[in-house]
Amino acid sequence: MHLDQIDSPKKLKELPVDQLPKLAEEIRQFLIESLSKTGGHLAPNLGVVELTLALHYLFDSPKDKIIWDVGHQAYVHKILTGRKDLFPTLRQYKGLCGFPKMSESEHDVWETGHSSTSLSAAMGMAAARDLKGEDHKVIAVIGDGALTGGMALEAMNHIGNEKKDLIVVLNDNEMSISPNVGALHNYLGRLRTYKGYKKAKELVEYWLEKMPSGDTFAKTLERVKDSIKYLVVSGVLFEKLGFTYLGPVDGHKMDELMECLRQAAKTSGPVLVHVITKKGYGYKPAEENSVAYHGVGAYKIESGEFMKKAGKGPDYAKVFGSTLVKLAENDPRIVAITPAMLTGSKLDAFAERFPDRCFDVGIAEQHATTFAGGLATQGMKPVLAIYSTFLQRGYDQLIHDVCRQNLNVVIAVDRAGLVGADGETHQGVYDIAYMRSVPNIVIMMPKDENELQHMLYTAVQYDAGPIAVRFPRGTGMGVPMDTTFRTIPIGQSEVVRDGNDVALLAFGPMVALAEEAAEQLKREGISAKVINARFAKPLDETMLLELSRTGMPVITIEEGARMGGFGSAVLEFYADRNIHGMVIKNIAIPDYFVEHGSVEEQRQEVGLTVENIVQTVRSVAPAMPRKRQRA
Ligand SMILES: Cc1ncc(C[n+]2csc(CCOP(=O)(O)OP(=O)(O)O)c2C)c(N)n1
Numbered sequence: 001m002h003l004d005q006i007d008s009p010k011k012l013k014e015l016p017v018d019q020l021p022k023l024a025e026e027i028r029q030f031l032i033e034s035l036s037k038t039g040g041h042l043a044p045n046l047g048v049v050e051l052t053l054a055l056h057y058l059f060d061s062p063k064d065k066i067i068w069d070v071g072h073q074a075y076v077h078k079i080l081t082g083r084k085d086l087f088p089t090l091r092q093y094k095g096l097c098g099f100p101k102m103s104e105s106e107h108d109v110w111e112t113g114h115s116s117t118s119l120s121a122a123m124g125m126a127a128a129r130d131l132k133g134e135d136h137k138v139i140a141v142i143g144d145g146a147l148t149g150g151m152a153l154e155a156m157n158h159i160g161n162e163k164k165d166l167i168v169v170l171n172d173n174e175m176s177i178s179p180n181v182g183a184l185h186n187y188l189g190r191l192r193t194y195k196g197y198k199k200a201k202e203l204v205e206y207w208l209e210k211m212p213s214g215d216t217f218a219k220t221l222e223r224v225k226d227s228i229k230y231l232v233v234s235g236v237l238f239e240k241l242g243f244t245y246l247g248p249v250d251g252h253k254m255d256e257l258m259e260c261l262r263q264a265a266k267t268s269g270p271v272l273v274h275v276i277t278k279k280g281y282g283y284k285p286a287e288e289n290s291v292a293y294h295g296v297g298a299y300k301i302e303s304g305e306f307m308k309k310a311g312k313g314p315d316y317a318k319v320f321g322s323t324l325v326k327l328a329e330n331d332p333r334i335v336a337i338t339p340a341m342l343t344g345s346k347l348d349a350f351a352e353r354f355p356d357r358c359f360d361v362g363i364a365e366q367h368a369t370t371f372a373g374g375l376a377t378q379g380m381k382p383v384l385a386i387y388s389t390f391l392q393r394g395y396d397q398l399i400h401d402v403c404r405q406n407l408n409v410v411i412a413v414d415r416a417g418l419v420g421a422d423g424e425t426h427q428g429v430y431d432i433a434y435m436r437s438v439p440n441i442v443i444m445m446p447k448d449e450n451e452l453q454h455m456l457y458t459a460v461q462y463d464a465g466p467i468a469v470r471f472p473r474g475t476g477m478g479v480p481m482d483t484t485f486r487t488i489p490i491g492q493s494e495v496v497r498d499g500n501d502v503a504l505l506a507f508g509p510m511v512a513l514a515e516e517a518a519e520q521l522k523r524e525g526i527s528a529k530v531i532n533a534r535f536a537k538p539l540d541e542t543m544l545l546e547l548s549r550t551g552m553p554v555i556t557i558e559e560g561a562r563m564g565g566f567g568s569a570v571l572e573f574y575a576d577r578n579i580h581g582m583v584i585k586n587i588a589i590p591d592y593f594v595e596h597g598s599v600e601e602q603r604q605e606v607g608l609t610v611e612n613i614v615q616t617v618r619s620v621a622p623a624m625p626r627k628r629q630r631a
């Protein structure tokens, strides 16, 4: 039977077990070929081919619940559950999602994207099963990186105490996106070398059974057994936390893996199966550089060479990273923090230049935020580089620890706005709303990459509390870069184009759309003023008051959730001052989760387009001062 014929776990089970390694090979070839065109999370999936086959072969999905942590490694699961033919649409608009998605399949029992949720979800499912008197297995598959996340540890604390039947498969490839970090990671390294002890323990037990008790040799063996037991059982942290520990097992050896998982299925209470895999397994470029092949765009299969990305300027993240190095050269207070996104946040150069001042804390956004606070109390200038979507994890810490104590923490909010192919789990569209409501914080966003360097400079100079500079995923505008830094006055906007019919008040890179719209409107005889708002907090009150005096309709434009966002702030400003009668429209992201696709397609869907700005302006034309005068 070939891969093409396997469209369900039921079909897979019809395959003789000795043919699974061949199937694994076919799946790998399929992944390498398919992702070379669409891109996606290649290396994580190549590493779990055998593991996924074993799980679907042995367990009975969807009755048995298989939960994928992060979910970036669920492609093989998707292939085996009838979605192979959809792979040409992977991560594309209206196509197959890059993460588990309940609407796609009954086998996707939990949706993910953010890490370290699988154990809590598994515990919830196991508890529900027991309360309802049902009988099925619950299996959480979690990577060694995701295990460093606080949620996973909180869940282990609960699971180990409750003693419910539940299997945790720890997929240990020694990598997060970058090499995994931390004491837990070091500990897993030591466990991997314990392998021999388990074998020795089994051997001693075997001989003990054969010997008459009281025999002198048996007594000696008894003592050996005890010391081995100490190393194998009591020495293993997971055992101490209430789990039965099985492993480590080679995750690419089908027979060993199956045997270990079979044993896990038979064991009652929480079990942790420690599976050792290689990220990128079976594709040389990915094995050799799993960091680069963690998440990829299109590439040439033979060489692994990536296709060139189209884009006008350097990546915003790159400008952030290189500017921070320059700033840190002259400011020893600057410390960079990343919760496991060193490469994505382009902090590699910083880490190389200032190894002592760069902290990769693992997938630990909560800790990262409070750690930054701690540094700030001692006069350091922590720069927390964090994706907008992952800062959601550190929200309480942002409020309670950083903002409440008014600490000088710079928050570099990366991937702010629509992010494209990762889709709804990763959209950076909530941070304006969730940060704006917190006292003390300053929130700014540059219109282009040149302004980003000035904003970062401004942020590290700022000594009056927390300050966030948000910037989008992807390439900048291709503008010339100034060679000296300049301070941007806090709360001051910039007029980028004058006009007297309508005001387009744009936040961040939306300024470019507003300028394009203004150009188009000019051809229709409408004169649009374009303002680069720069700050969502504090607002430029002088500018807003001036606008209200002109009587022009105001259209706010932002790539963020409409509710509570920048536009809401403008509405609040006028309402608070009893300035009524103004025509104000907010162009922003509506109240639903925007799915995967290209950023262009997502913008089109939500109306963040030149056409929609123009259309909105047309709709308010009767309220324009000149038109009113004529009427
Ligand atoms: C809360 C959160 N922080 C950061 C990330 C970004 N991220 C995605 S995968 C990953 C590494 C996960 O490592 P691991 O669980 O070991 O999986 P592997 O890729 O090694 O298979 C990280 C940091 C995320 N998805 N969620």
Ligand SMILES: CC(=O)[C@@H](O)[C@H](O)COP(=O)(O)O
Pocket: 070, 072, 113, 114, 177, 294, 295, 344, 415, 422, 473
């Ligand atoms: C699964 C996950 O969370 C990351 O791998 C994410 O896809 C990275 O996003 P960037 O490509 O924007 O760094």
Ligand SMILES: [Mg+2]
Pocket: 143, 144, 145, 146, 171, 172, 173, 174, 175, 176, 180
């Ligand atoms: Mg890993």
